[in-house]
Amino acid sequence: MxxxxxxxxxxxxxxxxITAPDLIRTSGLGSCVGxxxxxxxxxxxxxAHVLLPESSLAKQTxxxxxxxxxxxxxxxxxxxxxxxxxxxMLKAKLxxxxxxxxxxxxxxxxxxxxxxxxxxxxxxQACQIPIISSDLGGNAGRTIEFDPVTAKLKIRKVNRxxxxx
Amino acid sequence: MEFINxxxxxxxxxxxxxxxxxxxxxxxxxxxxxxxxDMQVPSIDVVGYDDMMELIGGPEALIVxxxxxIQGDAPGTVxxxxxxxxxxxxxxxxxxNVTFNLFSDGSLDEVAISVLQETGNILTGSYLSAxxxxxxxxxxxxxxxxxxxxxxxxxxxxxMELSQVTDxxxxxxxxxxxNDSKNGVHGHFLLLPDPSSFQKIFHALGVNEDV
Numbered sequence: 001m002x003x004x005x006x007x008x009x010x011x012x013x014x015x016x017x018i019t020a021p022d023l024i025r026t027s028g029l030g031s032c033v034g035x036x037x038x039x040x041x042x043x044x045x046x047x048a049h050v051l052l053p054e055s056s057l058a059k060q061t062x063x064x065x066x067x068x069x070x071x072x073x074x075x076x077x078x079x080x081x082x083x084x085x086x087x088x089m090l091k092a093k094l095x096x097x098x099x100x101x102x103x104x105x106x107x108x109x110x111x112x113x114x115x116x117x118x119x120x121x122x123x124x125q126a127c128q129i130p131i132i133s134s135d136l137g138g139n140a141g142r143t144i145e146f147d148p149v150t151a152k153l154k155i156r157k158v159n160r161x162x163x164x165x
Numbered sequence: 166m167e168f169i170n171x172x173x174x175x176x177x178x179x180x181x182x183x184x185x186x187x188x189x190x191x192x193x194x195x196x197x198x199x200x201x202x203d204m205q206v207p208s209i210d211v212v213g214y215d216d217m218m219e220l221i222g223g224p225e226a227l228i229v230x231x232x233x234x235i236q237g238d239a240p241g242t243v244x245x246x247x248x249x250x251x252x253x254x255x256x257x258x259x260x261x262n263v264t265f266n267l268f269s270d271g272s273l274d275e276v277a278i279s280v281l282q283e284t285g286n287i288l289t290g291s292y293l294s295a296x297x298x299x300x301x302x303x304x305x306x307x308x309x310x311x312x313x314x315x316x317x318x319x320x321x322x323x324x325m326e327l328s329q330v331t332d333x334x335x336x337x338x339x340x341x342x343x344n345d346s347k348n349g350v351h352g353h354f355l356l357l358p359d360p361s362s363f364q365k366i367f368h369a370l371g372v373n374e375d376v
Contacts (some may be wrong), residue, residue: 012214012224012321013332028224028317031325051214051321051328059330067328074372093209112325120317141318143225158227158314159268 002126007145010034013067015048017079026143029046029096032118033069033136034094036146036153037076037129039085045148046080048072051061052112053119069119075163077127090115093153094134113137133165172189176209178370179337182206183207185352187339189295190288194352195286207339213332217320218363220338221246230358231285232310235293237303239356239365241355242323246287246292249313251351254367256280266369273313282309292354300369323357330360 008015012024016117018024019045026034029049048066055068065071081087081161097117115135134157135142146156151162171179187204193201200257213308218224229252237242245319247255250364253267256277272361297304312319357365 006251012218012317014215015330027319028218028315030314030318030321032321049325057329064332067332098318100312100314112322141315159272160306 003092010047010049012049013051013064015066015072015076015079017044017046017076017083017153019044020148021084022068023051023147025143027143029142029144030098031096031116032098033041033094033096033113033146034144035069035076035120035124036144037071037073037080037085037090037123037150038146038148038151039080040148041089042084043086043088043148044080044083045146046076046085047144047146048076050120051114053067053115060079060098063087068125069116070123073120073127077129091151092129092131093146094120094131094136095142095165098140098142100137100139100141125147135163135165167317169293171209171211172372175367175374178367179209179335179373180207181370182299182366183209183337183339183354183356185299186292186296187310187341190292190354191226191341193287193291194284196342196344197206197284198255200258202341202343204339204341204370207337210336210338211333212336214321214324214328214334217324217334217336218317221316221320222248224315226316228316228319229313230311231282232312233285233289233293234307235358236305236307237297237309237347239304239358239362240326241300241356241362242288242326243357244304244320244323244353244355245289246350246353246355247281252277252281252313255284256282256362267313278311282311285309288352288354292356300366302365303368326359327357332355335363 007023024047082110097113140157141158191202191204231245233243255264338355342351
């Protein structure tokens with residue numbers, strides 16, 4: 001068998017689901033959070049690139065549900081189950097939620113990175129999905145790539161060594 | 166409000182805004198580095214988030230960004246964006262030190278940050294004051310925020326206000342260049358008015374404000 005590996009790229013405020021041997025990646029996470037949910041045995045994984053914490057912040061009528069932590073996670077879970085993942089076996093790995101600019105003011109809009117991270121953690125807790133590892137906060141952008149075969153999340157930052165969580 | 170379709174007239178007005186702002190900024194830049202600065206005709210792009218990153222060279226492109234919030238009657242966001250090499254060139258020209266390295270010991274040089282922040286401050290200040298005079302709208306820049314990282318990571322920080330309202334941004338993108346054979350400096354000015362500001366801008370300039 002010669003399986004070709006494809007890297008599926010997830011854009012901003014987007015989410016996708018893949019099965020092995022494909023890889024899934026998203027680039028340039030700043031204050032956004034990349035949430036990877038996976039079933040290790042079935043080798044199914046999904047990635048959501050979340051831009052904002054709560055859909056209640058939305059000031060538009062037709063919201064893009066992939067944009068918000070509280071709406072994206074349930075959709076991601078459903079899509080994973082459709083692809084053959086078992087709901088009860090899902091685990092999560094998270095990265096992102098950085099503070100890209102050192103703002104003098106501590107207004108909530110500016111603390112968006114930490115708020116995104118908190119919102120996702122809360123949502124996962126409510127869905128009873130354990131967070132296996134995470135690399136959140138700091139002030140550096142991240143590019144992340146997940147391999148469902150090894151269940152490792154590769155994290156690349158500017159001027160740093162690549163690391164795996 | 167979803168603004169995906171702009172009329173030709175609205176497009177022209179936004180283009181003119183970019184022209185006036187960047188023209189003034191180019192003059193400031195010319196004085197600052199004592200060289201001739203050219204500018205290009207602004208482009209008005211209505212883009213989704215991913216397309217916005219592509220404008221700059223993709224979400225992983227390394228950029229130096231100086232970011233301001235505009236406060237006042239027509240709030241918005243301004244980015245002044247340089248690539249790493251261009252930022253280094255600019256710092257070298259301003260400090261008169263051709264061997265200046267942007268990175269010393271793996272982290273950004275403090276002097277370089279300070280130079281870029283101040284340059285951004287001056288350029289953006291002249292950009293905004295030209296706009297403000299032209300439109301008779303009160304606009305003040307916040308203090309400059311500096312970041313050097315992946316384009317995707319840096320730019321999304323400026324999209325926070327916008328992204329709560331819409332999935333599209335109207336970007337007024339003006340490039341200014343100073344070209345001598347190898348040490349070119351090309352700066353991108355990105356002006357992203359908040360969605361609520363467009364009506365005020367169009368109204369101030371006497372065009373049909375229904376977006």
